[in-house]
Amino acid sequence: MHLGVCYYPEQWPQDQWAGDARRMVELGISRVRIAEFAWGRMEPEPGRYTWAWLDSAIDVLAQAGLKVILGTPTATPPKWLVDLHPEILPVAQNGTRLNFGSRRHYDISSPVYREYCAQIVTAMVRRYGTHPAVIAWQTDNELGCHDTVPSYTGAARERFQDWLAVRYGEVAGLNAAWGNVFWSMEYRSFNEVGLPNLTPTDANPSHWLDFRRFMSSEVASFHALQGALIREGSPGRDLLHNFMGFFTSFDHYELAQTGLDVAAWDSYPLPRTEVLWFDETDKHRWARSGHPDIPAFNHDLYRGVGRGRMWVMEQQVGPVNWAPHNPVPKAGMARLWTWEAFAHGAELVSYFRWRQAPFAQEQMHSGINAPDDRLTAGGYEIGRVAAELADFDRTAVGWTGPAQVAVLFDYPADWMVQIQRHGADFDYQKIVFEWYSCLRAMGLDVDILPVSADLTGYRLVLAPTLPVVPESLVAQIKAGDAHWLFGPRTGSKTPDFAIPATLPPGPLQSVLALRVAQSESLRPSLRPRVTLDGVEGQGLCWRDHVEAGEGVEVEARFDDGVPALVRSGRVRLATACFDPVLLRAVIARSVREAGIDVVSLPDGVRLRRLGRVCFAFNYGDEVWHAAVPDGTRFLLGGAELGAAEVAAWVETS
């Protein structure tokens, strides 16, 4: 449980650094991330390195007792590099080549750019790889941000062709897998294959899916290229990347497999609430706190990406600059978000940023200090957290193994839905998030995991939407004794993006004998009704019309007779998206059957256990009373939680 901060010594006069470092330590901060945008200052001209300033900066921080996380600066290639090699600039989906002048102006598939990245990373590692204060490396910054992945360059096309050649061996295999016969789209060789953008109508979804897979592998290999150099030259340090929330342009599990010690992510609850799929009511309600499940969802997701190790690399402290509207957080939220991150297993919570920059693109992004160097309202809260941390009894805390419930998150599932929404408002992440929220509102801890995970030990596994069901997952269903709940579109596709020969749910049919005879997407006004466990609800957005086979019980039907919920043994399938109340009833049924205890929480209250300690967080405005036994030992707060308050107590059972 460390506190950290993002700091940019190059942006401030050198004589200010020592004072900054001292004040960081005084505030309770022990980790500092630096350098990830400073390529231009490290290498102001091709091949001429200027390390003096960075040497000093690291030394000043180290001398104050701070540990350093070094970022590689490859998100910001300098102008001289762009002028030497304009071909490294990315190309947007509409075919336009982008310009220098902000950041991420590079084509991740450019061999030339990769070569320059290797050089700068090598140089940094050589210089600082064994510096005692350097404890970790971050590759690049927020890979894929600003829609720079996928990139549609000639270099991407060439590498895509090579990738396809490896995947398919013979072009006939590609033609068959994609069904290219459909519209005379067959290729005679891999080098005839182009990118799927700018076609008169939709390109082949299989073409898109392979391109998305390829681009995901490009991101992974871009990280891996840097990671290998860092591992070699900076042994014993943590290798990490700072991912974003709700970002699926590449498969994070795939990147993690190429070498990653910690999954770090950047937590901005307020702007996410503003830009995600929430309706006006929710956007208003949570405008100053963030939706209560936004941080937790990502903590639980990235804890899985990092196979247990998760950091918050950038934590919002005050108002930011990048949403359509950027309100000031409610008093107490910076503290709440910090404790909540720790409760979900974060080893480090690092704030963005030490001091608000008065210049350039992010000048309206607040930090711990205002540009005039006074602590902000959020900054004071950090100080409070630091004081609480110093007193916190960590002996009660410890990792106690997996949760009882797992939710499967699958990046390719999101790609497939994006490639072929079929219903305009079908949103994969929204659906997974809604299922996750239901569990959290029952007071449950949740692990978010990939389909490839070993799910042994979970009592209940939820897959809100899973187009491709791997045989290995079916094997886990059969082998274990967990209960399973699947959602609509499950098993709807083969890995080649085709409909399974036996129709959906494909491989799942061996444990759930049914046939999805047809599927439909529903306009918002079309809401077939269904009743379950006394709850009257509605189907939304999508329906799979199921023909139940042997051993499959129809637990609920829509008013027109179409099955809404079916079950075979421990495996249950919701055939449609449901309104929140009905969804909660469906999930509650599975939770109950799995023998999991629940509590009923108000909308704004969330619980999370860490070892024997139970944390409570109140995002709402109403006071909440925790129903704990008399004599419960509180490590933080008390049984009565006001707005934005946190409590933590030792569970005795």
Place this chain on the structure above:
Amino acid sequence: MHLGVCYYPEQWPQDQWAGDARRMVELGISRVRIAEFAWGRMEPEPGRYTWAWLDSAIDVLAQAGLKVILGTPTATPPKWLVDLHPEILPVAQNGTRLNFGSRRHYDISSPVYREYCAQIVTAMVRRYGTHPAVIAWQTDNELGCHDTVPSYTGAARERFQDWLAVRYGEVAGLNAAWGNVFWSMEYRSFNEVGLPNLTPTDANPSHWLDFRRFMSSEVASFHALQGALIREGSPGRDLLHNFMGFFTSFDHYELAQTGLDVAAWDSYPLPRTEVLWFDETDKHRWARSGHPDIPAFNHDLYRGVGRGRMWVMEQQVGPVNWAPHNPVPKAGMARLWTWEAFAHGAELVSYFRWRQAPFAQEQMHSGINAPDDRLTAGGYEIGRVAAELADFDRTAVGWTGPAQVAVLFDYPADWMVQIQRHGADFDYQKIVFEWYSCLRAMGLDVDILPVSADLTGYRLVLAPTLPVVPESLVAQIKAGDAHWLFGPRTGSKTPDFAIPATLPPGPLQSVLALRVAQSESLRPSLRPRVTLDGVEGQGLCWRDHVEAGEGVEVEARFDDGVPALVRSGRVRLATACFDPVLLRAVIARSVREAGIDVVSLPDGVRLRRLGRVCFAFNYGDEVWHAAVPDGTRFLLGGAELGAAEVAAWVETS
């Protein structure tokens, strides 16, 4: 009254073909369309033809007793052709050249592409032109689909210049016709003229209109090029094209004049309802049946395009893939749509498609069979129709001449409105459709015809909006005894896209002595009121401020005194768009005066006469009772029509 199906043998293993053919025949299908996307399989490399598979496919179908409609594959040029001649790729209005990877990736103005098209069509015709099973040829597929017409290439520019030179002779004529003096837009030669896209503000509307005319002629000549080759090499076969519904990128009457035996069209009632101009209430209400006038409007339109001969080439059977939302049709609709097509004069109803493809772009488009080869819900309905057809007494049916009412549909009218909407929500097709709907709700049969048609014999002719009134039409008004009802913007333009010298309604002034002193477009909130025949209604969207001259009676005025409805003898003009209730009152007045009997139908019920047989169709959910004499002979159903039901009886009067 034949049933047909769209089939793609190249997409399935050859050993499946015979079984497919047998099952088609068993289901009652007698016609099969094939080959229209199979260029890549016919000519996998430049000049190397591979006919064996297609030979087999045709033979297998023929041996089962099926007749074959062959499509030319020019909607899908293979990759080798695009790589040999990248200049055949189309250019979008924003100047972007489009890519290979879907379909329709060709510039219709490319001389190179036309040459390749001629070669493949020639080869096909040589091979199959006299095959006894081949009864018809379809050129290309859905010409203009996916906004590929107009195309903005250099080839288009050159051919446009040539077209202008023919039209105007001297460039001075063009300058005068377009009014190019306006903004120093005068040209010194035809080869100075460019395309009208990407101008800082609107290009000259006359420039646009001539470009739209030119592009329409390009489509026509593209069809004609293929048609001539087919006529020559495949004598006695029907030549057709499968048009789309509500599609006006080119003048279908013009194409038909270049040589067309049958106007075939592709009927997708549900997605059309979702994407057209209907308000939320109507989109919801008709989401599973389609709006009751959508198929009929197109049947009546295309019957006119085909001068009496009309086919439905692709009929929706179940949920499709291409609308924002794609629901399952209400049970019974596939049958209803089929019978309705026959009632409107279709010789063939052909379903899209025999079996849902599990791969590629249209994998979510259902068909008669699911990908696992079982009949779909819609497929069973086709079987029912086939059985009913077998028993149907066709002796009662026969063509009995034109309807009593004609509605004029003018493609250039739509172009002119699009080029210069003046009011953002003025939609030509919407207005024509609303007028048509009023007539249909009165139980009337309607013929939809071009302004050039001989209108002798009609009691009433409606022209909902007709910017250019040809003198020939005025002559027909004077010569006949029909009643006429015109709508707003009538006579508002010359053929050069100028305001007539005597102001609108231009040539119509010789039968309706009035002057449109000024016109206005109205925001939705501006709704001047008017009362007519006891109906209180509102003007919408547009008003022509009319000064009535000699012999012109003002039948109704808006509350601010502006005339709403004027009449001179048999000619009436509505000066504005009206809300539905008022519009119906206006049309009812004209119908009444024309001496035409009407019935009042519920929103969802429609009638159609074919010879002595009257068909009734119930799109709604309420039961409807047909008021027929006792003892009426029913060929289908009975006097009581439930949801999605069809009835047909022999009229005795």
Place this chain on the structure above:
Amino acid sequence: MHLGVCYYPEQWPQDQWAGDARRMVELGISRVRIAEFAWGRMEPEPGRYTWAWLDSAIDVLAQAGLKVILGTPTATPPKWLVDLHPEILPVAQNGTRLNFGSRRHYDISSPVYREYCAQIVTAMVRRYGTHPAVIAWQTDNELGCHDTVPSYTGAARERFQDWLAVRYGEVAGLNAAWGNVFWSMEYRSFNEVGLPNLTPTDANPSHWLDFRRFMSSEVASFHALQGALIREGSPGRDLLHNFMGFFTSFDHYELAQTGLDVAAWDSYPLPRTEVLWFDETDKHRWARSGHPDIPAFNHDLYRGVGRGRMWVMEQQVGPVNWAPHNPVPKAGMARLWTWEAFAHGAELVSYFRWRQAPFAQEQMHSGINAPDDRLTAGGYEIGRVAAELADFDRTAVGWTGPAQVAVLFDYPADWMVQIQRHGADFDYQKIVFEWYSCLRAMGLDVDILPVSADLTGYRLVLAPTLPVVPESLVAQIKAGDAHWLFGPRTGSKTPDFAIPATLPPGPLQSVLALRVAQSESLRPSLRPRVTLDGVEGQGLCWRDHVEAGEGVEVEARFDDGVPALVRSGRVRLATACFDPVLLRAVIARSVREAGIDVVSLPDGVRLRRLGRVCFAFNYGDEVWHAAVPDGTRFLLGGAELGAAEVAAWVETS
């Protein structure tokens, strides 16, 4: 008080000109603007001039007694010029080069185009510079219209680099001013600097601001280039440009400083009402009259731009062509708008246009005459105004010095807000307009002035939003005795687009000792409440969280305690945007303290004094009674004003 008209002799047969001129004079018109789109007729081929027609046109007008305003035709380069030099075509922000075919198809930074402009202007001036009928010259037409400024060409980039070199001297200065260290954006030389478009995410706001400044200076120098030639060759004539309403792409004050005798502007009240920020209620309510403050705001603004001299160069007479909806104005509005312009100091009101063109882009734009040469409804109103003018006692009218209230309008403020809205709906012009409207609803005359103006003599100065507060303004605050009211975001930026070192309001802190600790943008649903002077209102859109320092009184707080209105002596600051009722209460407080008398007017009624004459205008539909003393002498109308009526009386106090 002259009436004028826009006339295009080249668009009509020569034998029509004399009649047109005669009818103009008969109608009461004395000024005619011509020639501004006629380059193609003046120079039909490179270097070949054809003056005969224009000689005749000017002579015919002159002989009828009309005075001529000549427009330079540089908004419409002919096709031959575009073909000779395609590089003069502008490039849009998305990187697309635009085409010939409408108007304004030129890159204002093109040295080649500037050379050709100099040639045609020189030729015109040589020909007509001393013609006795020519009394004024207009440069180009509506500079910047159709988003043609900024232009993103290579020429613009080169000139931008030169401009930056002049501004900064050394590139290090630019890097420091822009904070380019932020994302490794530092340049090594000025010729490395590109344009700020097409970056993956936001370009540096300082980059944008300098580019906007540069482009503004390009517009100014483009005007100045022509102006110098005109001044030299046509001495004693007025030099002017016809600006647009609510148009801020360049700094009009800057252009005026390069040489401008009169600020002319083009007044289109109805389409402006349709396209500006008004809500549906207001758009509907004022659809046929225009919002009552739209013309006045621009009159007052342009009177400032022209340092007292203002013309309306194009006045809407009837329905126009370019808004989404184009209704017919309410009867009387053309007259009302004319008188209102005179009341606000216009020397000339010139109508667009003499006769509606039946051809080309603006054929749906009405004028004084219909295309069939009959007066339109608006045309008759012009005749009425002319008659009233002839009788009008001008002796009572005269300039009587500045108003009591000034509102500051700052073009760079608008650019800065656009570059960094921070809140999606923060609109600089909307806010200024709303403050202006409050003053006008109190019956006050207002001067709109730049921040550089000498504000001596004003009792109250309002700056609704002023990101950069110049020291000179602070000096004026200290030196004078005026009251000041500032709005949110005041002093929020340095001229380099950075946050002031002492935080906002920066330099204003010397008269208002406070610190804006943080700022927030608010979604429309977030509306903190505040009560002031018995009015309960809401904050909207933006809040500056103020920490009040010495001598600063918090006059009102939001319900969460954040200060809403603060004051120090004569200087007051509103920390947020307010709803209209609250805003009026705040402004009323400042007006009251400044000792200014007010009246309370209905929404649609506005007053304006010209010398001793008070004019009243009724935009609404309700009758309004002016509370004037018995015996008041009316120059126009009377004390009772119906819809669209005008009154003018001599004030006796």
